Amino acid sequence: MLFLEYFKLKGKQFLTLCYMIPLVFGGIMLSNGYLFTYGKRGFVTRFLIGHFPNLPADWFGGFGAVLFLMTFACTAHYMIFFRNAFKSIDFQTVEAARGLGASDFKILTKVVLPALKPILLTCIILLFQTGLMAMAAPLMVGGRRFETIGPLILTFTQRPASRMLAAVLSLFLGVFQLGLLFVIQRNERRGNYLSISKVKTTIEPTRIKQPLLNLGAHVVAYLFALINLLPLVVVVLFSFTDFKTISTRELHLNSFSLENYQRVLTDRSAYHPFLTSVVYAGLAAIAAVALMTIAARIIFKYRNRLTTVLEFLLYLPWILPGLMFALGLVLAYSRPRWIVFGHPLTGTLVIMLVAYIVVMLPNTFRFLKAAYFSVDTNLEDAAKNLGAKPIYSFVKIVLPIILPTILAMLALNFNGKLGDYDLSVFLYNPIAKPVGVVIRSNSNPEYGVDGIAINFVYSVILMVINALVLFFVYADGKTKIKQLFKKENKKSGE
């Protein structure tokens, strides 16, 4: 990211888009796409073997592959934070340093990096956590002999006899996370740079002066972009092909059809997981955002011991990794508890929804609270002065101001859980399998080509939904489209 933002590279917009792909094509879909593209019988693998017969078929597997995949998948998610922090660097400091005769390298290490240190540290730790918890990538791309702690816990959890072992493992993880959280909090107290604001200040990218280095930088940047882009293209392409093409990986012009899409859209068993996920992710996103809009408001307005405790509780899911939390849910609610009116929850339809909501809470809370902080408190006083009751002024004045954040959180939450596998796999009910879980089981070779074809369609549709949501909510899609229409109207009017 630093490389991409700091240096002047040709075609940066294209590169940035490529690096952002995992935002819409992430998690289990991404693993699935990589598998099909670079896996043992993958499209690219075949192509490469055709040219370099010595290449082992499982070249893209094991530690290296998981590392690569995770790097890309996670980068995209922290890109927004990082770019904002980067853009908020005062470019005048760079110019001042240059004016004092500092070399580009000096400027990078002495001016830019120190300014980014807090956000870098936070990102690194969060990434580290994500990596530690990862399920989909190691399971699917890692190969048979590749073991990480996440899938191990899953295996243990699935058998009641070894659940305690799973609990011990995740407890170990939890303690580790606590340590990391402590580091983050100390770090953030010195300067909190996490923000999803859309404000841009212009920092000029630096040109690499040595031609060879410059060329090298471009090659690396584009190679990574290509590796990232290929699975997406391949998935989109093959989603339109028949079973035969998919199994042979040989594309012909006449092998394209809409058959897979037709099946997904008409066959109940094929579209059902999809609906399940949309409903779960949608409900959870709405519930989490609604809850946090209220909670953040209360905590913001009334500072007392109770609200401090509440705030801490809301951050808890952040400390407890999703994995551990899921396991906790499974264990805790396998027996009736008073808090859920004496019904066992494990295995019910509700438990996954609850889990989705809970893991969404910390971030949602964080950003909404920041949004409330940015609202001038005089506004509410002014409304009161004009005779408005608190609820009226909240709805008419505060809410419209924080609406962009609300929508952004809805979108990010919805997208984040739409294709979820890592958490769902612990908690889903067989009658309502979310699409992430189905994609995973479909990618098992024993389900044959059929499953793979369906997976592609799932991936494409998920991707389109994700992209649309992001475009409309986050990239001001509505205004852009309006402007486009305005331009068109003007043109046709002339």
Add this chain to the structure above:
Amino acid sequence: MITFKNIEIKYDDFVAVPNLSFAVNEGEFFTLLGPSGCGKTTTLRALAGFLKPTQGSIEIAGVDITAMPIDERQVGMVFQSYALFPTMSAYDNIAFGLKIAKKSKAEIDTRVLELAKMIDLTPEQLAKNVANLSGGQQQRVAIARALAKKPKILVMDEPLSNLDAKLRKSLRKEIKEFQKSFGITTVYVTHDQEEALMLSDRIAVFNKGQIEQIGRPQQIYNESATEFVCKFIGEANSLTAADLAKLGIEVSDASASDAFYVRPEKVSFSRTASAVNRIAGQIVGKEFYGMYGYYQIEIAGTKLISFQRESKAEQHRNGE
């Protein structure tokens, strides 16, 4: 019209205003003037109802409003940051209070247009989002919004402090004119003495939550009641009885610690003019301020400052 009786206001344990009493007359432009942190905003917010005094009572037009809810007080407020609702148009901002009061559409429309005319906003500007208006226009919208419901009292908390010097001067005049034409009792807060002197019918000079002096601007300036008022309202030469004696001025019954203040513009000097009360001195410092010069003069071992208009005929230099 407004009476503060022995008001005490606390923030938790911190006493921001210990014991405050004053009265504002009907139709008066009354200014609370004082340095930062002296309790001006606190006093204003108590009047508007955002703060409950811990002691004492506030009356408006003979009615005790100490415990009255904010929206029943009929006090319109203009905030320092304007606090215009950023997601609304200028029109909706002005109409906000009227809508809450459930006025009819036609009634609201008439009132808003009437106000818009007074504050010089065109219908196009009214339809704009307030963020797209200039600083001066925003300020006027804020005043119109506060006046929309025809409050009995208008309170303004440093409404000009967000603006640049030039705009501040022109809006100062406008505020004065609005106030006159509406004839509304106004309580105005500022820490800018020039603003206070120019705008007010009467000024209350605040210091540490207490009033040092209440009076007309001329009184405050020329007959300052305390050293604080004298120094806060403008520059002054501070002299002891001994200093005065050296200048040839005798004061009876003054002790050594008594101080006497002379405004710099009252100290004039000239090469030629022959008049009474003259004494020789030397210019030891000079700063150019445009319209006038700021001189430091040493007379008989005492340094005095003097503001004097620069005249072509007589130009003064350092050391003269």
